[in-house]
Amino acid sequence: MSLVINNKAKELEIPGIRQFSNQLIRYPNAINLTIGQPDFPTPDAVKSAAIAAIENNQTGYSHNAGLLELREATSSFFKDTYGFWYDPETEVLITNGASEGIDSIFRAILNIGDEVILPAPIYSAYGSLIEMCGAKVVYLDTTDTDFLPSPERLKALVTAQTKAILFNFPSNPTGVTIPPELMDEIVLILEQHDVFILSDEIYSENTFEGNHYSFASYPQLRNRLFLIHGLSKSHSMTGWRIGFALGPAKYMQHVVKVHLYNAICASLPSQYAGIEALTTCRQVPAVMNVEYIKRLNFIYARLISMGLNVVRPNGAFYIFPSIKKFEMTSFEFATRLLHEGGVAVVPGSTFTKYGEGYIRISYAYAMSELKEGIRRLEQFIARLG
Ligand SMILES: Cc1ncc(COP(=O)(O)O)c(C=O)c1O
Structure with missing residues (x-):
């Protein structure tokens, strides 16, 4: 018997989200807007x-x-x-x-x-x-x-x-x-x-x-x-x-x-x-939603003001603006944004090839981090011209 791994397991790719969070370790001062988990403590x-x-x-x-x-x-x-x-x-x-x-x-x-x-x-x-x-x-x-x-x-x-x-x-x-x-x-x-x-x-x-x-x-x-x-x-x-x-x-x-x-x-x-x-904790999500809505309103308005094309979301804690006009892949965009701009977001191509041309921003983060992250994103985009 040779030590050959299962073909399908071999072909599996490490999710792009993980690849990105792994890179983050090398950028301790970066603002991380990648993770899909609430920033609230468990009740x-x-x-x-x-x-x-x-x-x-x-x-x-x-x-x-x-x-x-x-x-x-x-x-x-x-x-x-x-x-x-x-x-x-x-x-x-x-x-x-x-x-x-x-x-x-x-x-x-x-x-x-x-x-x-x-x-x-x-x-x-x-x-x-x-x-x-x-x-x-x-x-x-x-x-x-x-x-x-x-x-x-x-x-x-x-x-x-x-x-x-x-x-x-x-x-x-x-x-x-x-x-x-x-x-x-x-x-x-x-x-x-x-x-x-x-x-x-x-x-x-x-x-x-x-x-x-x-x-x-x-x-x-x-x-x-x-x-x-x-x-x-x-x-x-x-x-x-x-x-x-x-x-x-x-x-x-x-x-x-x-x-x-x-x-x-x-x-x-x-x-x-x-x-x-x-x-006893059925009201918990509604309490978190009050925060998410504030963050969504902030981030949506800022992305629009930067001239990004974005569909307004109504749930979860993600927003998915288009970066097609910058004429680079979403992986390239996200990599440069991290290296040059100090913000981590998830390349849209992580979410199948139909996500190419977009980035996913998670707003399961404190408003102060979001504000700084969006400020850096805006500066990065301005530099792209
Ligand atoms: C759409 C969707 N389904 C399922 C999951 C996995 O959830 P769980 O932590 O309960 O395994 C996630 C996690 O991000 C998700 O976004």
């Missing part, structure tokens, strides 16, 4: 619940699908907030962050040669996970439709090989949310095709104007839709690794098997923390 009540769990020796394995109490809290949260119901016994799975939920669902449903449609630019993990399953990614270009999926284009991309279509609104990296009228149009198309729908709504609680609308609210999709969610963003719990995967019992029984062989269960103290987050 005290959540931390106390985990500490109490540890002190009470709740440190072992849980049920593979997660503590029933947490699954019930998850189910109640969605029922109370969005009006749809998933059975905590058979339709809710607690995962190690949304990431593991996405992976377990893909591995449970995809066969070699299947196609998955992704509106792009999009969070890069999906494509890599799909390819690891031997399936093919089919991108739906949203760059000329304000980063929203065009129903006509979607219709044209569905083939006999299409196994699933994934949506992520509010979106990473663009921050846009999907208007309910457009969702209605898209659902009309989805109704005509026997495909799985995955909806990653991890940023739903970070919706700024108006309500978040969930694909899980459409009863006609209920028997083939997976909802992906988690506490990383809503409750500033990225390191706790608590995610949720919800879907029809008939399919979730298989997703749970993939999850249990991979992970056995999510961390137990984190699961106790999760119960607290979903019960």
Whole structure:
């Protein structure tokens, strides 16, 4: 046997975000606007619940699908907030962050040669996970439709090989949310095709104007839709690794098997923390949103005043201005901005080739840092002329 690594693993690329944060170490005075995690501490009540769990020796394995109490809290949260119901016994799975939920669902449903449609630019993990399953990614270009999926284009991309279509609104990296009228149009198309729908709504609680609308609210999709969610963003719990995967019992029984062989269960103290987050701390995201909205208003106005083309986001904590007019790749732009301007942002090409010509700025940073970062960006752009 030769020591040859799996071809698909070999082909995986290190995410551009990581490549960039790694470079940052060499620039200690740079302003870092790359990271997609809230800059707020995890709520005290959540931390106390985990500490109490540890002190009470709740440190072992849980049920593979997660503590029933947490699954019930998850189910109640969605029922109370969005009006749809998933059975905590058979339709809710607690995962190690949304990431593991996405992976377990893909591995449970995809066969070699299947196609998955992704509106792009999009969070890069999906494509890599799909390819690891031997399936093919089919991108739906949203760059000329304000980063929203065009129903006509979607219709044209569905083939006999299409196994699933994934949506992520509010979106990473663009921050846009999907208007309910457009969702209605898209659902009309989805109704005509026997495909799985995955909806990653991890940023739903970070919706700024108006309500978040969930694909899980459409009863006609209920028997083939997976909802992906988690506490990383809503409750500033990225390191706790608590995610949720919800879907029809008939399919979730298989997703749970993939999850249990991979992970056995999510961390137990984190699961106790999760119960607290979903019960006594439901108002937490709204408090963070007050800050995010102030930052968004500031940054959006400044980018416009610099003459950058930008779609105004309405959620998550990202903004995705175009840098096409500077006639360099987004990697080149971001590298020069870091070296010459002292600001780190993520090159848009990290979010598939459809993100080329853009940069992603995270505003999950204190206003003082944002102000300095934007001031440096403006100076850098002025020097480019
Ligand atoms: C769209 C999207 N989905 C999933 C994740 C992963 O979340 P988690 O920390 O829960 O694994 C991220 C993280 O940035 C994300 O942006």
